[in-house]
Amino acid sequence: MLPADLKPDKFNGYPPEARKLATNYIAALQRLPLSFLPSLLREVIEYDFKFPVERKAVERELANLASLSPEQTKEWFQGFSQIRLSTQLENADWVNAPAQYVEQFSAYLWSTHQQDAFRAAAVGYAERLHAVAPPEPPPMPRLGITVVGQGVETYDAPLFRKLRAHGVYFNHVNPENGLQFLLDGVAARAQAHPAPYAHWYIDGGQETRYDPALTCVSYHALEPARAALSAKMRAEIERPGMGPEALRSLMARMRPEDLGLNAMPGKTSDPIMERFQLKVLTEGSGTQIFATTFAQWTAREALRRAQPLTLLVRFAPRQRQKPMNEMISDSTRPVELDPVGSLVDGDFGAYYNWLNQQRLPGAEQSRFLVWFEGHIEAVAIGPSWPRGTQSNAAADMKQLLS
Amino acid sequence: MNSRSQFGLTGRAGRFSMDAVNPREIARQLAFTRRDFLRSAAGVALGSTLLHSPIALAGAAMKKRKVVVITFGGGARDQETFAPEGQENIPHLMREMIPQSTFFTQVVNRGILGHYVATASLATGAYETFNNFAAVSPEHPTVFEYFRKDLHRPASDAWVIAPSNGFNRIGESSSRSYGPGLGARVILPKHLLTAATGGSGGKDYEHLLRDNYETPFYTPELSGNEFELQQLAMMLKLSVDDFKAHALTLSSPDELSVYIARQLMRQVAPSLLWITMHDIDIAHAGAYSLYIDGIKRTDRLCAELWKTIQTEPEYAGNTTLFVLPDFGRDSDEDSGGNGFQHHRTGDALSRTTWLMAMGAGVREGIVYDRPTESTDLVPTLGSMMGFSAALAQGKPIPELL
Numbered sequence: 001m002l003p004a005d006l007k008p009d010k011f012n013g014y015p016p017e018a019r020k021l022a023t024n025y026i027a028a029l030q031r032l033p034l035s036f037l038p039s040l041l042r043e044v045i046e047y048d049f050k051f052p053v054e055r056k057a058v059e060r061e062l063a064n065l066a067s068l069s070p071e072q073t074k075e076w077f078q079g080f081s082q083i084r085l086s087t088q089l090e091n092a093d094w095v096n097a098p099a100q101y102v103e104q105f106s107a108y109l110w111s112t113h114q115q116d117a118f119r120a121a122a123v124g125y126a127e128r129l130h131a132v133a134p135p136e137p138p139p140m141p142r143l144g145i146t147v148v149g150q151g152v153e154t155y156d157a158p159l160f161r162k163l164r165a166h167g168v169y170f171n172h173v174n175p176e177n178g179l180q181f182l183l184d185g186v187a188a189r190a191q192a193h194p195a196p197y198a199h200w201y202i203d204g205g206q207e208t209r210y211d212p213a214l215t216c217v218s219y220h221a222l223e224p225a226r227a228a229l230s231a232k233m234r235a236e237i238e239r240p241g242m243g244p245e246a247l248r249s250l251m252a253r254m255r256p257e258d259l260g261l262n263a264m265p266g267k268t269s270d271p272i273m274e275r276f277q278l279k280v281l282t283e284g285s286g287t288q289i290f291a292t293t294f295a296q297w298t299a300r301e302a303l304r305r306a307q308p309l310t311l312l313v314r315f316a317p318r319q320r321q322k323p324m325n326e327m328i329s330d331s332t333r334p335v336e337l338d339p340v341g342s343l344v345d346g347d348f349g350a351y352y353n354w355l356n357q358q359r360l361p362g363a364e365q366s367r368f369l370v371w372f373e374g375h376i377e378a379v380a381i382g383p384s385w386p387r388g389t390q391s392n393a394a395a396d397m398k399q400l401l402s
Numbered sequence: 403m404n405s406r407s408q409f410g411l412t413g414r415a416g417r418f419s420m421d422a423v424n425p426r427e428i429a430r431q432l433a434f435t436r437r438d439f440l441r442s443a444a445g446v447a448l449g450s451t452l453l454h455s456p457i458a459l460a461g462a463a464m465k466k467r468k469v470v471v472i473t474f475g476g477g478a479r480d481q482e483t484f485a486p487e488g489q490e491n492i493p494h495l496m497r498e499m500i501p502q503s504t505f506f507t508q509v510v511n512r513g514i515l516g517h518y519v520a521t522a523s524l525a526t527g528a529y530e531t532f533n534n535f536a537a538v539s540p541e542h543p544t545v546f547e548y549f550r551k552d553l554h555r556p557a558s559d560a561w562v563i564a565p566s567n568g569f570n571r572i573g574e575s576s577s578r579s580y581g582p583g584l585g586a587r588v589i590l591p592k593h594l595l596t597a598a599t600g601g602s603g604g605k606d607y608e609h610l611l612r613d614n615y616e617t618p619f620y621t622p623e624l625s626g627n628e629f630e631l632q633q634l635a636m637m638l639k640l641s642v643d644d645f646k647a648h649a650l651t652l653s654s655p656d657e658l659s660v661y662i663a664r665q666l667m668r669q670v671a672p673s674l675l676w677i678t679m680h681d682i683d684i685a686h687a688g689a690y691s692l693y694i695d696g697i698k699r700t701d702r703l704c705a706e707l708w709k710t711i712q713t714e715p716e717y718a719g720n721t722t723l724f725v726l727p728d729f730g731r732d733s734d735e736d737s738g739g740n741g742f743q744h745h746r747t748g749d750a751l752s753r754t755t756w757l758m759a760m761g762a763g764v765r766e767g768i769v770y771d772r773p774t775e776s777t778d779l780v781p782t783l784g785s786m787m788g789f790s791a792a793l794a795q796g797k798p799i800p801e802l803l
Binding site: 107110111112113115116119161243244245284285286287289290292293296297300304318321338340341342344345347348349351352355356359 | 487512515529536687689690691734737740741742743744
């Protein structure tokens with residue numbers, strides 16, 4: 001089927017809000033090339049489970065597409081129209097399974113050496129859309145905080161090397177009650193500017209007590225879901241004929257209830273967060289194995305998707321990668337942690353948290369703080385902090401957050 | 403969600419400039435930067451295309467010539483290797499190997515960035531297009547087939563040591579003119595280990611013998627068999643007990659591969675030996691410290707292999723070593739990826755890698771920044787060793803001939 005053949009009933013399999021959205025804009029969708037449309041439908045079909053910022057972006061994009069004349073549409077999508085497609089792709093069920101289609105399409109682009117052409121078309125489209133429908137600036141300057149090094153007593157190598165150039169490196173921070181102060185600061189922002197999914201706390205270990213106004217995700221709380229996922233994967237892998245791609249497809253079809261995410265103890269049902277956590281575990285490579293990867297990827301996805309005004313990420317020790325001699329000699333040892341390796345992971349993860357925050361609207365006013373938990377080192381970045389400088393003066397968290 | 407994130411392109415114009423769209427320019431700039439790092443840190447000189455290798459004068463010695471190729475699965479980025487802040491991770495490459503090598507800073511891979519298909523493309527000199535995760539032979543003839551057919555070499559003269567289950571077909575193509583019976587012998591060290599340990603080890607054993615970091619949950623079947631145990635005993639002159647005992651002293655799959663390589667060089671001394679390493683690709687698990695550990699280990703293992711080449715009588719003085727990653731990793735600046743973790747964006751950094759050649763017939767301390775392609779390796783080996791890579795897409799690299 002080609003986009004021009006789209007009919008409203010083709011969207012009957014979509015969740016209610018997504019169906020309504022797609023049928024409202026069906027005329028615009030019919031004009032789009034097949035090399036483009038499924039990637040848009042991949043967003044539309046998830047509309048019911050999207051964060052508010054994402055919903056607005058999808059609505060803005062559809063409204064723009066609907067406003068284009070046929071000539072403008074042709075011009076906007078010229079690059080996409082030149083992508084050659086296979087009959088197999090044309091016959092695939094790109095309406096009801098757009099994510100799977102995009103995955104197959106991506107493999108096809110690689111194998112036909114059209115990846116660069118597609119990439120150029122996508123970037124061109126994104127630039128145009130950004131120009132005519134720019135994202136809204138945040139209602140307050142964003143604040144990102146990353147806390148690293150939990151469980152590390154001493155560490156002699158230089159920290160925050162990637163971030164120092166962008167702000168002030170402090171080496172006499174008072175660490176007393178530091179984490180609590182940061183959590184209180186984040187909570188105060190959430191109270192002062194309440195909005196759904198606007199203020200986050202992500203913990204790579206067990207979450208500490210937090211204000212209910214915060215959206216919280218933790219590695220520890222998801223332990224039952226991680227275990228359920230591992231068990232399912234092991235069972236699937238043992239089936240004859242199961243390979244990586246079949247496994248990916250299987251994970252893409254999973255629902256939150258398959259991993260018990262809809263019935264987490266002490267949590268109120270929240271389909272958007274349940275879906276978010278499912279995707280973190282099934283789409284994020286390594287998030288199931290390493291706590292540090294979980295924290296970094298969850299933060300990346302939260303920033304990319306929810307675009308929070310406040311984000312506190314606390315890294316915790318991950319399990320140690322076992323060397324081969326341990327693999328052979330003993331498989332029953334309890335999980336051993338690697339706090340120093342995790343500090344290195346967290347240090348680089350902090351850099352990625354900052355980079356991802358800076359990709360959002362309002363970057364010029366955004367602030368960022370990274371702190372070595374329980375220690376005296378931190379870097380503060382923001383419009384009021386001179387770049388690439390060092391402060392040897394005593395400082396407390398209040399000053400760093402000011 | 404904005405439309406960039408729809409394509410994995412969430413970068414804002416301005417701070418994260420979309421100038422990055424021009425991959426050729428990025429690759430060129432990357433090559434120049436890499437060249438400058440090497441010139442300042444490793445003391446190498448900028449090469450001219452007029453310089454040719456002295457190998458052409460060594461025709462009389464061609465018959466004894468041996469070639470060892472080391473490829474890395476996944477590669478590492480400049481900021482963790484050749485850039486000033488990364489040089490601490492590759493002390494052996496920087497101080498010992500690069501000063502003795504001819505180094506190409508701009509080797510572009512225009513193919514599919516999956517490890518098996520990309521390594522197969524390196525081995526055929528043609529961009530293979532098969533499914534990266536399928537257990538299939540390359541479509542084009544491999545370097546091993548060209549070498550064996552043209553030079554009438556026995557099967558024992560061309561070997562591959564490969565990291566992963568999926569690589570077991572890399573030694574021989576499905577090409578009608580070449581193919582069956584003309585390929586290399588392939589050793590999968592982890593298969594050997596599985597065979598030696600009787601396939602036991604429990605869940606931890608399976609998990610940690612996982613050899614495909616591109617798919618976090620996929621644990622390919624690793625089953626040792628009688629043939630592999632025979633390889634141990636007959637070819638490598640190793641008893642199962644000695645092998646197991648030595649394996650206990652090793653810390654990674656690549657160490658196991660290098661151990662097997664050294665044993666093979668000592669016992670069989672093949673003229674064409676291809677070793678594919680994979681430890682760096684732990685980066686897919688997202689733990690930066692483990693990625694750095696992988697780089698440091700690979701650096702050390704490359705130096706150990708070079709030392710073995712220089713000290714083993716069958717190899718010393720007549721062997722050319724090639725070291726190259728199959729491709730790179732995503733840059734931090736491309737918001738479609740997640741930096742070092744993957745190689746999914748197809749950006750210029752993930753496509754632009756390098757090649758180091760050293761040993762017999764290669765000039766020392768020269769760096770070239772002109773573009774070459776990863777498919778140029780096989781035709782270059784052909785020109786060096788005296789076979790024709792007739793169906794390869796690449797071209798011989800004149801600076802090495």
